[in-house]
Amino acid sequence: MELIRAVKEGEVGEVIAVWSKDAGSQRDIPLWIEKAGHELLAVNEKEEYNEFVIKKLR
Amino acid sequence: MKKVVVLGGGVGGSVVANHLAKKAKRGDCKITVVDEDGKHVYQPGFLYVTLGKQSPAKLVRNERTLLKRSVDMVTSRAERIDPGERTVHLAGGKKLDYDYLVIATGSTLHPEQVPGFEGAHHFYSLEGSIGLRNALMKFNGGDVVVAVGGVPYKCPPAPAESACLLDYYFTKRGIRDKVNLKFLSPLGRVFPLESLDPLVTEVFKQKNVETTIFFNIESIDPKSKKVESLEGETVNYDLLIAIPPHSGADVVIDSGLGDRGGWIPTDRHSLLAKGHGDIYVVGDATDIPISKAGATAHYEGLVVGDNIAARLNGQSPPDNYDGKVTCFCDAGFHKGIMMTFDYENPPVPPPLNRRHYLGKMMINRLYWMLIPKARV
Numbered sequence: 169m170e171l172i173r174a175v176k177e178g179e180v181g182e183v184i185a186v187w188s189k190d191a192g193s194q195r196d197i198p199l200w201i202e203k204a205g206h207e208l209l210a211v212n213e214k215e216e217y218n219e220f221v222i223k224k225l226r
Numbered sequence: 227m228k229k230v231v232v233l234g235g236g237v238g239g240s241v242v243a244n245h246l247a248k249k250a251k252r253g254d255c256k257i258t259v260v261d262e263d264g265k266h267v268y269q270p271g272f273l274y275v276t277l278g279k280q281s282p283a284k285l286v287r288n289e290r291t292l293l294k295r296s297v298d299m300v301t302s303r304a305e306r307i308d309p310g311e312r313t314v315h316l317a318g319g320k321k322l323d324y325d326y327l328v329i330a331t332g333s334t335l336h337p338e339q340v341p342g343f344e345g346a347h348h349f350y351s352l353e354g355s356i357g358l359r360n361a362l363m364k365f366n367g368g369d370v371v372v373a374v375g376g377v378p379y380k381c382p383p384a385p386a387e388s389a390c391l392l393d394y395y396f397t398k399r400g401i402r403d404k405v406n407l408k409f410l411s412p413l414g415r416v417f418p419l420e421s422l423d424p425l426v427t428e429v430f431k432q433k434n435v436e437t438t439i440f441f442n443i444e445s446i447d448p449k450s451k452k453v454e455s456l457e458g459e460t461v462n463y464d465l466l467i468a469i470p471p472h473s474g475a476d477v478v479i480d481s482g483l484g485d486r487g488g489w490i491p492t493d494r495h496s497l498l499a500k501g502h503g504d505i506y507v508v509g510d511a512t513d514i515p516i517s518k519a520g521a522t523a524h525y526e527g528l529v530v531g532d533n534i535a536a537r538l539n540g541q542s543p544p545d546n547y548d549g550k551v552t553c554f555c556d557a558g559f560h561k562g563i564m565m566t567f568d569y570e571n572p573p574v575p576p577p578l579n580r581r582h583y584l585g586k587m588m589i590n591r592l593y594w595m596l597i598p599k600a601r602v
């Protein structure tokens with residue numbers, strides 16, 4: 169999942185946006201954010217994909 | 227005569243060079259492959275080295291012997307690419323000019339990015355596989371943990387394959403009841419390819435492999451034998467098998483051509499590096515979010531060979547990579563699965579059978595004859 173890579177490579181406090189259109193990620197992204205202890209700031213529904221906005225907390 | 231320089235003599239680089247040498251008209255281009263150590267390594271064989279079933283020396287060949295005679299070969303490390311000047315700088319100060327550049331430098335392993343990695347074994351290099359084989363031979367029971375140190379990593383099914391083969395290995399040694407096999411998946415499911423996840427979950431259940439999802443290794447404590455995840459969980463081990471974090475090659479990073487992980491932003495159909503009309507990318511080096519696999523590098527290599535041949539001929543390139551990947555997995559006990567998929571079509575859950583196991587064994591044998599030489 170691209171998100172894990174982006175969060176791992178990011179700095180604490182950084183806000184990261186991930187675009188996703190496959191069904192698996194739609195389900196996994198919020199679950200992972202919760203398990204990993206980060207904050208889901210927003211989910212923006214677009215025509216072709218959803219944008220998840222995440223703040224890296226630790 | 228146009229100059230085509232191919233960086234990396236692994237799966238992708240060899241296929242591009244040999245396929246283009248066949249397709250291009252004689253005298254149209256001069257193809258030069260640059261490889262750091264001049265060795266071509268068949269990495270799917272590493273798993274069998276760990277089980278003591280494969281001689282390590284047979285997995286390595288001299289790249290020169292795999293290339294057509296019309297292809298030039300330079301054994302040197304590429305240090306920097308200058309796209310403005312269309313030049314590649316090699317170690318020792320030599321320079322190579324190009325009209326078309328193909329980057330096929332694969333992935334680089336970074337065990338040093340995980341604190342305590344010295345407490346783990348892995349099977350992602352030949353040396354690592356030999357070390358793991360020796361550790362397994364001495365192992366007589368306890369918790370064996372298979373885990374992943376970062377995404378993306380090449381051959382996404384390989385860790386699950388390793389867990390299945392360890393179940394087979396310990397059973398054959400008569401000590402399976404003394405071994406607790408644990409599989410820590412970096413994703414929200416056990417198997418990276420979603421449509422196959424139910425099948426693999428069932429296989430793990432039958433083989434008594436314990437699974438944890440969303441476990442991305444953060445650090446390892448070799449003293450207390452614990453592995454900790456990015457997500458905040460801790461698991462104990464007696465023998466830890468950890469996939470090291472991957473990045474793109476140094477030459478890509480040092481030339482400013484990669485993203486944060488050193489993967490090159492690449493157009494998914496033409497395989498041109500984004501923003502560059504004369505640099506193609508194949509194999510692990512791209513940022514395309516599909517499996518980093520030899521099969522991917524192979525199919526991409528054929529497309530890039532066709533694209534360059536067409537452009538040398540003054541025709542428009544077909545630009546038709548459709549994301550095709552074919553993959554055989556060994557599930558142990560002489561059973562296997564085969565998957566084929568592309569950008570539009572996810573893999574259909576295949577049956578687990580002996581035929582697909584034999585398919586994998588056949589590729590292991592015929593690889594050298596068929597794939598790097600671009601005969602298929």
Ligand SMILES: Cc1cc2nc3c(=O)[nH]c(=O)nc-3n(C[C@H](O)[C@H](O)[C@H](O)COP(=O)(O)OP(=O)(O)OC[C@H]3O[C@@H](n4cnc5c(N)ncnc54)[C@H](O)[C@@H]3O)c2cc1C
Binds near residue numbers: 233239268304331
């Ligand atoms: C354990 C394991 C099992 C696998 N099983 C499978 C499988 O069953 N099926 C499958 O399809 N794939 C499998 N793979 C994945 C597959 O091996 C890789 O995805 C594939 O080799 C990628 O091809 P490539 O051409 O991109 O890179 P590589 O084949 O890795 O080649 C890269 C080459 O570039 C050279 N290079 C790097 N930097 C430089 C530089 N600066 N200058 C000059 N040369 C350079 C390297 O020396 C190397 O020769 C497996 C991998 C592993 C580790």
